[in-house]
Amino acid sequence: MEALNMPRLRHVLTRRLVLSGLMLGAAVTAPAYAMDAFEAVKGPLDYIGSVEFFPEAGALSAGWTVRIAEDDLDEISFALSSAFGTASVAGADVVDVTTELDERFGGAVRTYRIDLAPSVNGADRIVKFAYGGPLFPEELPLPINTLDSDKIELTVDSFWFPFDARFDSDLTARVQVRLAGEWSAVGVGSVVSTPKGFHFVQAEPALDIAFSLLSNSEVVKADDYVIHDARSEPGTKLEELTGALEFCTAYLNGLAGPAGPLPQASIIVTDRPEGGYSRGTLIALTDIEDDDEEYLLQFICHELAHYWSKANAGGPENWINEGLADYLANMGVRNALGETVFDARMARYAEQIEGHDLPPIWAAELTERPPYLIMYRAAPVALQHLEERMGRATFTAFMQRIMTDRVRTTPALLALLEEMAGAEIRTWFETRLAD
Structure with missing residues (x-):
């Protein structure tokens, strides 16, 4: 691992990046007023940021103040696109920082491991990031992530902001976006137009900071x-x-x-x-x-059903997110278009997984994210079989409780199933998931 020079990291990033004649990085730290310029929102991680986009250059300049609410952490790691080089990391609670290219992403991501000072009486710790430059070194084959003059659409897998490398922490965010020109904006939380861009407030804890900007729509x-x-x-x-x-x-x-x-x-x-x-x-x-x-x-x-998805999307529990959303959607199709359409859909699901050597939907020893056929086909079929055993009224009440309780893990889901349908059905479904 490469050790960062901590005294230097306590200063604002001032180096200038020359991009097609455009000078970036003159002032990229989060503005001081951002701490109280928005309504008070706070998740386990709370991001306060200032981001300026340069669409013609495919570049951005960003500064973040990240507030860490977990007072028992000794260290935390963040993942950020390596296209930005090495970011500046600072903060009174930052004891040490080491950084390396993450082999899991073929060098496209740089990981920052930050040793934290102990929390004082449970207080939040603060880590600050500053960086800038072009985000994508080459054109991507599928333009989900885009930073150009037509559209700015950035998802978490572009690592455009420092992302908790545990991949399972919810965050809230307040972001001041600057960019020139006429744009429309769409986001998960509130979006307010400003003379120089937009303010985004994402008060509902989520895995990602989600917004898009469109120059023509x-x-x-x-x-x-x-x-x-x-x-x-x-x-x-x-x-x-x-x-x-x-x-x-x-x-x-x-x-x-x-x-x-x-x-x-x-x-x-x-x-x-x-x-x-x-x-x-x-x-x-x-x-x-x-x-x-x-x-x-x-x-x-x-x-839309993903509004109630709360399981860790990066591991074996993601079958809950995708399987439940998919089966809720198929229940909606049944409600709108009738039993015949629903039965045909579920029969196609069963045909698509027949003959495949698939892992279990879920078992306690699994550590990897399930493959597509598990999440989007095998899991909905298993839920169909569960509905048939429970009866529609009880199953519908069970699904509502999952949504109400924001169930995150399979053990919690199985405990809820036992509470509502008894130990026999719980045992049967746990066995069904492990088949």
Whole structure:
């Protein structure tokens, strides 16, 4: 590991990066007023940031103050794109920093291991980051992550901000974004336009900092959703999309009961053929021109259902996130289109996993994230079998409790199942998951 020079790290990053004649990095630390310029929000990790984007250069300049609420941590590691070189890391609670390229990501990510001073009477510790430069060294094959003059869409796998390397900590965020030109913005939390950009406040703890910026889009607003149509030829299938949004919102809110309602959904429709995803109620769709009603219902219901996903997405518990969201979506399809459509969908799921040598859906000894067929096919089929054993009324109440309790782990899910359906069904389902 390469040891960083700590005295130097206690200063603001002042080196200038020359990018196509553009000078970056003149002032990249988080502004002092950011500590009280937004409403008081705080997760286990709370990010207060200032980010300036330079779309024509594909670059950004950023400064973060990260407040760490876990008072028992002796050290913490953050992962950040290595395209920025070596970031400045500072703070009164930072005792030492070592950094190295992370072999798991082929050198694309640099990990910063930070030794922390002990918490005083349980107080938060502070770590500050500053860095800048071009984010992507070359064009990506699938433009989910984009930083150009048309769109700024950055997901966690681009490591554009320092991300807790444990990959399972929720965060809140307050971000001041600066960029020139006319842009529209969409985010998970509140978004406020400013003379030089936007303020984002993400008060609901989540795994990611989720927002996108669009230089050219058509906007459709309703009480339950806002659609940003960023396609080169906007408008196609918007009626079908709005129908799916209205149905899925009403269906899931009714099912969730006290766990709801969903906040207003923010939808981005793109031209890309694949790469849809959700971050809470921010949903990025692929081109929907050729999508039929069944597909749109299932996809929208699935992505909205992720509002209640709280399991660790980076490990074996991710079957809860994806399997439950997928089966909730299929229940929505059943409610909207009938038993025949639902039965055909689930039969196709069963056919797609038949004959494959798959690992268990979940077992205590597993450490890896499940493969696609487990999360999106085997897990929903197992939940279908559980529903058949429990009966729909009890199963629906069980799903609502999962949403209400924000169940994160399989042991917690199994304990809840035993509480609601008895030890015999719990044992059967645990065995079913391990098959």
